[in-house]
Amino acid sequence: MSILQGSNLECVRGDRRLFRDINFSLEAGELLQVHGPNGSGKTSLLRMLCGLATPAHGQICWHGSDIRSLKGDYYGAITYLGHLSGVKDDLTAIENLRISSALAGVEIEAKKAHEALQHMGLGGRELLPAKVLSQGQRRRVALARLLVCGTALWILDEPLAALDSAAVKLVQNLLERHLGQGGMVVMTTHQEIDITTGATQRLQLT
Amino acid sequence: MSLWVIQRDLLLAIRRRADVLTTLFFFIIVVSLFPLGVGPEINILRTMAPGVVWVAALLASMLSLGRMFSSDYLDGTLEQMLLSPQSLAMLVLGKALAHWLVTGVPLVLMSPVLGIQYDLSADALLVLTASLLLGTPVLSLIGAIGAALTLGLRGGGVLVSLLVLPLYIPVLIFGAGAVEASAAGLGAGAHLSLLGAFLLASLVLAPWATAVSLRISME
Numbered sequence: 275m276s277i278l279q280g281s282n283l284e285c286v287r288g289d290r291r292l293f294r295d296i297n298f299s300l301e302a303g304e305l306l307q308v309h310g311p312n313g314s315g316k317t318s319l320l321r322m323l324c325g326l327a328t329p330a331h332g333q334i335c336w337h338g339s340d341i342r343s344l345k346g347d348y349y350g351a352i353t354y355l356g357h358l359s360g361v362k363d364d365l366t367a368i369e370n371l372r373i374s375s376a377l378a379g380v381e382i383e384a385k386k387a388h389e390a391l392q393h394m395g396l397g398g399r400e401l402l403p404a405k406v407l408s409q410g411q412r413r414r415v416a417l418a419r420l421l422v423c424g425t426a427l428w429i430l431d432e433p434l435a436a437l438d439s440a441a442v443k444l445v446q447n448l449l450e451r452h453l454g455q456g457g458m459v460v461m462t463t464h465q466e467i468d469i470t471t472g473a474t475q476r477l478q479l480t
Numbered sequence: 481m482s483l484w485v486i487q488r489d490l491l492l493a494i495r496r497r498a499d500v501l502t503t504l505f506f507f508i509i510v511v512s513l514f515p516l517g518v519g520p521e522i523n524i525l526r527t528m529a530p531g532v533v534w535v536a537a538l539l540a541s542m543l544s545l546g547r548m549f550s551s552d553y554l555d556g557t558l559e560q561m562l563l564s565p566q567s568l569a570m571l572v573l574g575k576a577l578a579h580w581l582v583t584g585v586p587l588v589l590m591s592p593v594l595g596i597q598y599d600l601s602a603d604a605l606l607v608l609t610a611s612l613l614l615g616t617p618v619l620s621l622i623g624a625i626g627a628a629l630t631l632g633l634r635g636g637g638v639l640v641s642l643l644v645l646p647l648y649i650p651v652l653i654f655g656a657g658a659v660e661a662s663a664a665g666l667g668a669g670a671h672l673s674l675l676g677a678f679l680l681a682s683l684v685l686a687p688w689a690t691a692v693s694l695r696i697s698m699e
Contacts, residue, residue, distance in 0.1 A: 324563055327699055350565035358556025364495040365488075374557075376484050379565040403495075 284331035310479030359416035363405035482574030489578030529598030530659035584616030614675040621686035628693035
């Protein structure tokens with residue numbers, strides 16, 4: 275049985291139906307890329323997968339049980355990175371990383387947080403408040419969470435937005451490593467990303 | 481537990497002192513203006529003191545409600561909170577406690593000093609401070625429900641006042657009543673016990689209600 279399964283998903287916003295009858299299933303080590311033009315409901319789909327939004331119809335199952343009944347057990351297994359990166363302006367990069375990890379249930383040492391930020395190319399900027407960082411650097415702070423979270427399913431909404439080519443490469447390696455270790459990724463992106471590890475599925479929203 | 485949420489919110493409050501000071505100054509200004517406006521008639525001042533201090537504390541606490549979740553909402557931290565494997569109600573409790581430490585405690589500490597302007601006796605000052613100590617956390621806890629329900633709405637500030645005011649009124653009546661009762665020689669025990677009961681009830685119910693409201697607001 276597949277680990278993450280969505281069946282007959284339907285999303286309604288106001289009186290507009292964004293999509294219906296979306297089906298997918300994801301095994302360990304698989305990547306699901308969600309494609310579609312602006313406004314086709316990619317973000318809505320990802321929010322549903324997180325349990326932040328309820329589908330108008332259909333069901334999302336994690337290891338065979340509905341995510342709405344799993345709640346905390348499911349939240350402990352996923353990491354969601356949305357449009358808003360959850361980086362606080364008034365906190366330093368390292369504080370942001372440690373606090374957002376604690377929020378996700380993983381308390382990390384300052385040393386580990388340092389290493390993660392260094393890996394994301396933020397060495398030397400750990401102690402700067404996030405408000406003086408550039409858009410791309412803030413995104414890197416948010417992405418550093420992926421290095422320390424240790425969750426099985428990553429749900430990434432436009433993770434490559436505002437990143438330079440070096441950072442795109444970093445994220446690509448990160449994803450490949452995660453998939454190689456049997457993790458799963460659901461992501462949306464408008465940029466072409468070349469993932470060689472694991473199987474890639476495509477889901478087209480119209 | 482939710483200790484680090486409190487720590488984080490306190491850290492943010494320290495980095496943004498202006499927000500904290502606004503609430504405190506509002507309280508001080510309102511309470512200080514009354515004796516100037518009403519005139520130096522000591523008996524009038526004494527009778528109106530508890531009411532004025534309590535109304536000012538209530539408005540000051542309401543003034544800062546909008547900020548409780550809105551910054552976390554705008555930068556996406558709130559989404560992460562909803563997706564935390566820890567209980568959302570406990571996180572909310574942590575946030576409400578941090579809100580109280582930042583906005584409620586300074587008011588409680590200032591109230592005896594401000595009470596002197598109204599020529600309150602030492603006993604009355606003690607009862608006033610005790611009633612605020614028990615009552616202000618209730619304001620933060622109940623306010624959290626309103627703040628969560630009006631999250632992301634335009635004109636949420638007005639709406640939140642309308643939503644939480646009816647729930648604030650019992651706290652106001654018994655809080656101000658405690659001082660009056662003790663001045664009348666009845667003893668403040670009954671009023672303070674009721675405030676304590678409000679506090680316990682809201683400690684149990686408000687975080688849960690706020691957590692549910694947050695999930696609804698974020699859909």
